[in-house]
Amino acid sequence: METSVEFLPSGDTGLTVQFGHSIDRALSHRVVRLRAEIDAAQLTGVLETVPTYRSLTIHYDPRQTTQSAIIEALQPLIAAPGATSAAPGAHWRLPVCFDGDFAPDLLHVADWTRRAPEAVIEAMTAEPLYVYMIGFAPGQPYMGDLPDALAIPRRENPVARVPAGSVLIATGKSVIYPIANPTGWYVVGRTPAPIFDPAWKQPALLSAGDTVSLSRVDADEFGEIETQVRAGGYTTERLDRP
Amino acid sequence: MSGLLKVEAPGLSTTLQDLGRVGFQSLGLPVSGALDPIALRIANALVGNSEGQGALEIRFLGPTLSVEADAVRVALAGTQAPIEVLEPSRQITPAGRSVTLHRGWKFRIGAVADSGVCYLAVGGGFDAPKVFESQSTYVRGGLGGFEGRALQIGDSLPLAFGDGPTGLERAALRTFDYGNDGPIRVVLGPQAEYFTEAGLQTFLKQEFTVSREADRMGVRLDGPTIEHAKGFNIPSDGIVTGSIQVPGSGLPIVLLADRQTTGGYPKIAAVASSDLPRLGRMRPGATLRFAAIDVPEAEALRRAQEAQLHDLISGIRLTHGLGENLEDLLLSENLISGGEWATE
Numbered sequence: 044m045e046t047s048v049e050f051l052p053s054g055d056t057g058l059t060v061q062f063g064h065s066i067d068r069a070l071s072h073r074v075v076r077l078r079a080e081i082d083a084a085q086l087t088g089v090l091e092t093v094p095t096y097r098s099l100t101i102h103y104d105p106r107q108t109t110q111s112a113i114i115e116a117l118q119p120l121i122a123a124p125g126a127t128s129a130a131p132g133a134h135w136r137l138p139v140c141f142d143g144d145f146a147p148d149l150l151h152v153a154d155w156t157r158r159a160p161e162a163v164i165e166a167m168t169a170e171p172l173y174v175y176m177i178g179f180a181p182g183q184p185y186m187g188d189l190p191d192a193l194a195i196p197r198r199e200n201p202v203a204r205v206p207a208g209s210v211l212i213a214t215g216k217s218v219i220y221p222i223a224n225p226t227g228w229y230v231v232g233r234t235p236a237p238i239f240d241p242a243w244k245q246p247a248l249l250s251a252g253d254t255v256s257l258s259r260v261d262a263d264e265f266g267e268i269e270t271q272v273r274a275g276g277y278t279t280e281r282l283d284r285p
Numbered sequence: 286m287s288g289l290l291k292v293e294a295p296g297l298s299t300t301l302q303d304l305g306r307v308g309f310q311s312l313g314l315p316v317s318g319a320l321d322p323i324a325l326r327i328a329n330a331l332v333g334n335s336e337g338q339g340a341l342e343i344r345f346l347g348p349t350l351s352v353e354a355d356a357v358r359v360a361l362a363g364t365q366a367p368i369e370v371l372e373p374s375r376q377i378t379p380a381g382r383s384v385t386l387h388r389g390w391k392f393r394i395g396a397v398a399d400s401g402v403c404y405l406a407v408g409g410g411f412d413a414p415k416v417f418e419s420q421s422t423y424v425r426g427g428l429g430g431f432e433g434r435a436l437q438i439g440d441s442l443p444l445a446f447g448d449g450p451t452g453l454e455r456a457a458l459r460t461f462d463y464g465n466d467g468p469i470r471v472v473l474g475p476q477a478e479y480f481t482e483a484g485l486q487t488f489l490k491q492e493f494t495v496s497r498e499a500d501r502m503g504v505r506l507d508g509p510t511i512e513h514a515k516g517f518n519i520p521s522d523g524i525v526t527g528s529i530q531v532p533g534s535g536l537p538i539v540l541l542a543d544r545q546t547t548g549g550y551p552k553i554a555a556v557a558s559s560d561l562p563r564l565g566r567m568r569p570g571a572t573l574r575f576a577a578i579d580v581p582e583a584e585a586l587r588r589a590q591e592a593q594l595h596d597l598i599s600g601i602r603l604t605h606g607l608g609e610n611l612e613d614l615l616l617s618e619n620l621i622s623g624g625e626w627a628t629e
Contacts, residue, residue, distance in 0.1 A: 051475035053475055053523065054471070054525055054528070054554075054556060054557060055472060055557055056558050057525035065520075066520050090308065093523045095521055095523055095547050096520040097522070098522050098523065100522065102310065102523075102525065105584040106591050109580075109581070110580050111580075176547070177311065177312060177313045178521060178545070179547050179548065181312060182312060183313045185521060197517070199517070199534065200533050201532060213549075214549075221313075223425070224425060224545070246312060
């Protein structure tokens, strides 16, 4: 089993343990497994761990420990990873409207891929997407993998604000914005379903390892769901537990 | 019975902050918290609070507040601007010492010229609910603080203490030395290889200016562009406070308290944590340069800074308050030396 990793400093408060440079599910599982091991080890001065596609960032307090002490403590965990395997994730259906003002960048993406907008929508909704990680904003999922033909690179410069619920793509991945934020990605749709709420027992709807089926709705149905959400009567459909 | 502070004027951007929301980044929740945690901790120490208690973070122009409680002890830190009592009669309290205010008094922190941020602490703290274990405000997410947003006129800020302030006031003997002369120290990476040698040299040798696009999420810098070696996309990975991203424009962005938890632009370096308060305090137009150090040096600088802060806080002395003690009066007017008054 390949166990080589790189230890990359993020200043004096973060250590990124990098497993590789590509994005694939095997790498993702290694990240998730190491995270579980580190959390269980409860190392002095380690504040929290953040899993991403191909690396784990360990946040620490330099007044309590050092990066070199953490690296030393990690060596046995990396050399002989435990046998823990990830529990299967949940499978969700999320309604998305790909029409008009909900999808301001759909035409640009279609042009770039040299296909019709319908083909872009088909590529987004044909197969369930795998949730690699949660990051950037509360409850925000990074999902993949879209066909290579859809792998439009990020914008050179971020735009200042896109609305909450936006469904965006870039580099073959898709994200959903729980709140308005700047972005370097392209907005191809919007979901009325909330994906983060501090009042929920599990505040983030999605977790790394889940799968998501994007389900096309028109503007009218979008409005109906939005009304249900505001009234507190909407529950996102879970497909693995009917 | 406690009471509240009423917001007569909100200031430019005033939010409740503590030392941040630690442990929730894997849910995508930013840490938030004070842009200058050192000044926050000093303000709290001056009113007898635990150092990480929530306090009002004031940016550029402070609020005007009126006291709807029997008595409340307040202190300002991180600036030389004073606390000005407006009613019932004018009274000035310099920053760096506490003062007790009484029912019906109106007071303000005016223009803050010497720092982008300072902190007003209240003895006993504010009665705002903890969201994910912190009172810090994350404005973009509408979380924490007072209703997840900056203060607005007419807001009531509930106070947390039961009984009023007792005992003596407190004063710090000196102001904190942030080490403002000299470059901002950084540790290169984790994506240093995404930049050409020329790009790295530009980053380490040239002067940059804080642009108007500077907020709690980050500081965009104006200046020479930094040359990428292999594009500006990386698989999104982890970010720390102080990470310096360089997107396609070639202009660096230093990420601060409300930063996102992960990101896909390459990071050329991260600011040493000891120098983060300096970044938080910088105003648009401020100039800076960067200097590379290694991780052990950065860790040592942080520990030395913590020792300096510990000395300052343990040197805080009890006092009868302004005007009741000639030495205090002279000290506050900087006419005698009771310690170093460091200038910014």
